[in-house]
Amino acid sequence: MEVILKEDVANLGHRGDVVKVADGYGRNFLLPRKLALQATANNKAVIEQMKAAAARRSATEKAQAEALAAQLEPLTLSFTRKSGENGHLFGSVTSADIAHELETKGFDVDRRKIQLVEPIKAVGETSVAIKLYREVTAHVKVTVAAEGAAEAETAEAVAAV
Structure with missing residues (x-):
């Protein structure tokens, strides 16, 4: 047929x-x-x-996808999660978390367009691809910080003053 x-x-x-x-x-x-x-x-x-x-x-x-990609490229998303001593997260940062963070910044991106092979489970910086159209892919920098590390840095800064 x-x-x-x-x-x-x-x-x-x-x-x-x-x-x-x-x-x-x-x-x-x-x-x-x-x-x-x-x-x-x-x-x-x-x-x-x-x-x-x-x-x-x-x-x-x-x-439209190219214009959105140009807006997303310089963007850095930051997440704070509880982690162990070696930088391994107790939870993870998933594509749904990234989509929600983008939504709070004013970008409407479907979580299925975010191409994470597996959720982010370690502290550090990662580049995440977002496929907006057939030939248009944007890369967003995702930074994951340890929850206790941010408090420790703040305490050290207060103690130094």
Whole structure:
């Protein structure tokens, strides 16, 4: 069965592509979810119009993603967590924590776009990638400090005065 994709489908194609799929996959998955249309002559004409609109939309989305990436690049996010003596955190800093911190700074970024292979479990500085669009990725610096270390530094500063 030939279908025209209305949305990007992972491992299949991008919006507007004409692809050949198994009958069951097209009938039971793509068509009911409105991810695709059957490839007929009328639908192909409609899709050409949709492709032009999608190209314009894609260009604006990419421009917005690049502007957001330019704002995110100089950003440094700081977290304070309890840690052991060797700098290993008792908890961790996850993509949800990073997304929440970005939200408090005025950036609306979905946590699924934050590309952490595994949660941050050590004190220190880490660069975290945020995939904003297909070819647009921003890197944000994340600093994790030990909770007790900040109090100890403050006590030393007071004692020195």
